[in-house]
Amino acid sequence: MADHPVSDFLSHSAAVCDAVLRLRGSAMAEELGRIVRSVTNSPLGEYLPADAVSLLVAPPVEEIVAANDAAVPSLTQDIWFEDRYFGRFTVSGRLGYSDADRQHLASLATLAGSVLQVHSLAQRSTHAYVQVESQLQHQAQILDHxxxxxxxxxxxxxxxxxxxxxxxxxxxxxxxxxxxxxxxxxxxxxxxxxxxxxxxxxxxxxxxxxxxxxxxxxxxxxxxxxxxxxxxxxxxxxxxxxxxxxxxAEERIHHLAYYDALTNLPNRTLLTKLVDQALMVAQRGKLQGCVLFIDLNRFKMINDTLGRKVGDELLCEVARRFRTVLRDQDLVARLGGDEFAIGLFDLGQHFEASMIAQKLLATLNSPIMIDGHDLRVGGSIGISVYPQDGDDAETLLRLADIAMYRAKQEGGVNGDHVAFYSQDMNQGMQERMRIETGLRYALGNGELLLHYQPKFSIDNGKIIGAEALVRWRHPQRGLVPPAEFIPLAEATGLVVQVGEWVLEAACAQAKLWKDAGLPPIRLAVNVSAREFTASLPGRVMDTLNRYGLEPSWLELEITESTLMHNIDRVIGIMDRITALGVTLSLDDFGTGYSSLSYLKRFPIDTLKIDRSFTIGIPSDANDCAIANTIISIAQQLKHKVIAEGVETVEQLAFLKNSGCDEVQGYLFSQPLEAAAFELALRENWTPGRASRAA
Known part of the structure; x- marks a missing residue:
C-alpha cells in the first residue's frame, strides 16, 4: 500500500478537529468513523466513545489482532490524553495493515484525544460560567427585590x-x-x-x-x-x-416634651436643663446669673371674659414681645398658664437683671389688639440670683416664684412690680405652705366648724336667717382668723373643697334644727367663683335631698366678680339654681365691675351692701350716696337689700330711712356657734337685746 500524502493527513486532522468542535453524540462518532476509514483505506471502521467501551484495565497503546487464517485482520487504537480515556478507533476489512497504517491511526488518535480534551475543558468552563452567571442573576434579582x-x-x-x-x-x-x-x-x-x-x-x-x-x-x-x-x-x-x-416623629415627640405647644417657647423641663448648663458655664467663668419669674396681671379676667382663644393669642404676643428685648443667649420659657421664666447669664452685676425686668414690663405697656379688643396686661416679676440664692435651676426657680408673690402683694392686683428674693420671703412662703398643709389636714379631720351670723329684719327686728361662716379650730393655735386661711384657700384651689364642706355642714345643721321643730330660716352659704360651675345646681339638689330639706332653708351668696365671666353661662347656672327654689344673693355689690345691663338679667333675690360702704355711713356723703343708689336700684328691680357690717345705731337709722330691708353686723350679733345661734333663734331676739348680748 502506498504511503499517505501529508496533505491528506492534514486534511483528515482538520476534519477530526471540525467534527469534535462542531458535532455531538452519534453524529460526531459517525464522522470520526468515516475519517479513520478514509485514513486507513478500510471498508470498515468506527469510533467508539469511552462510555461504549468496557475496560477493566488500561489497554496497551496499540494492538494488532492477528486472527487465524479464517479471521479478518483488524486494527484498533485507543484514544488517550494524559490520564483521560476518550474511546477507541477500530478499522477492518483489509488484508493486512502496514506500519504506516498503524502510525497514521496512532497519530490520528493522539490528535483526537487532544481535541476531545480541549473540547471537554471548554464544555466544563462554559457550564461553570453558565452556573456562575445564573447565580449572579439570582443574587441580582434578590438584591433588586x-x-x-x-x-x-x-x-x-x-x-x-x-x-x-x-x-x-x-x-x-x-x-x-x-x-x-x-x-x-x-x-x-x-x-x-x-x-x-x-x-x-x-x-x-x-x-x-x-x-x-x-x-x-x-x-x-x-x-x-x-x-x-x-x-x-x-x-x-x-x-x-x-x-x-x-x-x-422623634423630633415631634422631643418638641412636645420640651417646648410649649402654644408659644413654641421652651417649657419648664427644658428651661431647667438649659439653666443648669448655663450655671456650669457661669461657675467656670465666675459670672453671676439670675432667674426671673413672671406672672401676668389681669390675664385671668381677660381669659375668662373673652374666652381661651383670645387668651391664647394674648400669651403668644406677650412671648413675642419678651423675646424682642432679650439677647440671643438669654433663655425665655413659658411655665404654664400666664407664668413665664427668664434665665439671664453672663451678667457683671445682678442689678442688671432689674433693668431687664423693667424692659420686660415696658413691653406690656402698649395695648394688645386682638379681635377688636384693646387689651392691657401687666406683670409681677420675682428675681433670684446665682450664686447667692442658689446654685441649681430648681432652687432658683422656686425662690424667684416666692419673690414674684411678694412683688404681686406689693404691686397689687393691677400693679406692675419687681422684687428680688430675700430670706424673709422664704419664711413667709414656709408659713404659707404650713397653713396650706394644715388646712388640707383640717378638711379631713374635723377641725373646721361653722359659725352663724344672724340676719335681722329692720321692720320687726326678727331673725330671718343667718350667714354660715367657716372657722378653723387648730389643735395648737386655737381659732385661726378667716383672713389668714380663706385667701390661701382661694389661691390654692382648696376653696372648692372648703365650699363643699360648708354646704354639707350647713345643710346637716339645718336638718337638726328642722327636726328640733324650729321654723325654716334661710342659711346663706358663700359660693366662690371656682365653685360656680355647671355641676353646682346638681350638687345643691343632691345635698338638699339627702338631708330632706326644703329649698327655703338655703340661700347661696355669690360675688360680683363671679358673674362677670361668660355671662350667658353664669345666667344658665343661676336659672337652674333658682328653679330648685333656692334663693340667690349678690354679695359685695358695688365693689366689682358689674354692668347694670347685666344686673337686670340675673335671677337674684337680694343685693348685699358691702361693709366698705356701710362703715362710712352716715358721716361720709359718698358712702351714703352709694348706699342710697344701691337701695334704689334694688327697689326698682324688685330685689331685697341687706347691709352687712352694721355696728352703730346711726348706721341702722340711716339704712332704715333709706328703705333697706335687712341688716347684719356686730350691732346685733357677732357670728355664733350653732348652739348659741339656736338659743338666740328660740328667744327671737330683738335688735336691742341682741346688741346688749353682743
Missing amino acids: IHESVVTMDMNGFILSWNKGAERLFGYTSVEAVGRNILFLYDDEDIDAHDPFLEQGGRLMEVRRKKKSGEVFWASLSLSPLCDLNKRSMGLIAYLTDITERKL
Whole structure:
C-alpha cells in the first residue's frame, strides 16, 4: 500500500478537529468513523466513545489482532490524553495493515484525544460560567427585590454596584450612579474629610443624604467590608434605609416634651436643663446669673371674659414681645398658664437683671389688639440670683416664684412690680405652705366648724336667717382668723373643697334644727367663683335631698366678680339654681365691675351692701350716696337689700330711712356657734337685746 500524502493527513486532522468542535453524540462518532476509514483505506471502521467501551484495565497503546487464517485482520487504537480515556478507533476489512497504517491511526488518535480534551475543558468552563452567571442573576434579582438600598464601592468611595432599592431611594439609575464617587449623594452640610464610607465597616449610624430631586432625607446606614477571594478588603457594602418619618416623629415627640405647644417657647423641663448648663458655664467663668419669674396681671379676667382663644393669642404676643428685648443667649420659657421664666447669664452685676425686668414690663405697656379688643396686661416679676440664692435651676426657680408673690402683694392686683428674693420671703412662703398643709389636714379631720351670723329684719327686728361662716379650730393655735386661711384657700384651689364642706355642714345643721321643730330660716352659704360651675345646681339638689330639706332653708351668696365671666353661662347656672327654689344673693355689690345691663338679667333675690360702704355711713356723703343708689336700684328691680357690717345705731337709722330691708353686723350679733345661734333663734331676739348680748 502506498504511503499517505501529508496533505491528506492534514486534511483528515482538520476534519477530526471540525467534527469534535462542531458535532455531538452519534453524529460526531459517525464522522470520526468515516475519517479513520478514509485514513486507513478500510471498508470498515468506527469510533467508539469511552462510555461504549468496557475496560477493566488500561489497554496497551496499540494492538494488532492477528486472527487465524479464517479471521479478518483488524486494527484498533485507543484514544488517550494524559490520564483521560476518550474511546477507541477500530478499522477492518483489509488484508493486512502496514506500519504506516498503524502510525497514521496512532497519530490520528493522539490528535483526537487532544481535541476531545480541549473540547471537554471548554464544555466544563462554559457550564461553570453558565452556573456562575445564573447565580449572579439570582443574587441580582434578590438584591433588586429587597426594599433596602444596597450599594458597593471601592476603597476610594467609587460606586461598584447599585441595586433597585438604591434606585428607588435616591432616584438615580445604576447607569447614572455606578462609577461616581459616593460623595455626590451627600448633603452639603455633611461632607467632611473624615468620611464614614471610607472606614472598614461594622458601623451603624444615622445620616442625611440627598436625592436626585434635591430632597434631603434621613437614612439608617450600615457598613460592611467588601472582600475578594483571599478575604482581603477591597471596598465597602452600604445598606441604607429611609428613616425620615421616624426622625420627624422623634423630633415631634422631643418638641412636645420640651417646648410649649402654644408659644413654641421652651417649657419648664427644658428651661431647667438649659439653666443648669448655663450655671456650669457661669461657675467656670465666675459670672453671676439670675432667674426671673413672671406672672401676668389681669390675664385671668381677660381669659375668662373673652374666652381661651383670645387668651391664647394674648400669651403668644406677650412671648413675642419678651423675646424682642432679650439677647440671643438669654433663655425665655413659658411655665404654664400666664407664668413665664427668664434665665439671664453672663451678667457683671445682678442689678442688671432689674433693668431687664423693667424692659420686660415696658413691653406690656402698649395695648394688645386682638379681635377688636384693646387689651392691657401687666406683670409681677420675682428675681433670684446665682450664686447667692442658689446654685441649681430648681432652687432658683422656686425662690424667684416666692419673690414674684411678694412683688404681686406689693404691686397689687393691677400693679406692675419687681422684687428680688430675700430670706424673709422664704419664711413667709414656709408659713404659707404650713397653713396650706394644715388646712388640707383640717378638711379631713374635723377641725373646721361653722359659725352663724344672724340676719335681722329692720321692720320687726326678727331673725330671718343667718350667714354660715367657716372657722378653723387648730389643735395648737386655737381659732385661726378667716383672713389668714380663706385667701390661701382661694389661691390654692382648696376653696372648692372648703365650699363643699360648708354646704354639707350647713345643710346637716339645718336638718337638726328642722327636726328640733324650729321654723325654716334661710342659711346663706358663700359660693366662690371656682365653685360656680355647671355641676353646682346638681350638687345643691343632691345635698338638699339627702338631708330632706326644703329649698327655703338655703340661700347661696355669690360675688360680683363671679358673674362677670361668660355671662350667658353664669345666667344658665343661676336659672337652674333658682328653679330648685333656692334663693340667690349678690354679695359685695358695688365693689366689682358689674354692668347694670347685666344686673337686670340675673335671677337674684337680694343685693348685699358691702361693709366698705356701710362703715362710712352716715358721716361720709359718698358712702351714703352709694348706699342710697344701691337701695334704689334694688327697689326698682324688685330685689331685697341687706347691709352687712352694721355696728352703730346711726348706721341702722340711716339704712332704715333709706328703705333697706335687712341688716347684719356686730350691732346685733357677732357670728355664733350653732348652739348659741339656736338659743338666740328660740328667744327671737330683738335688735336691742341682741346688741346688749353682743
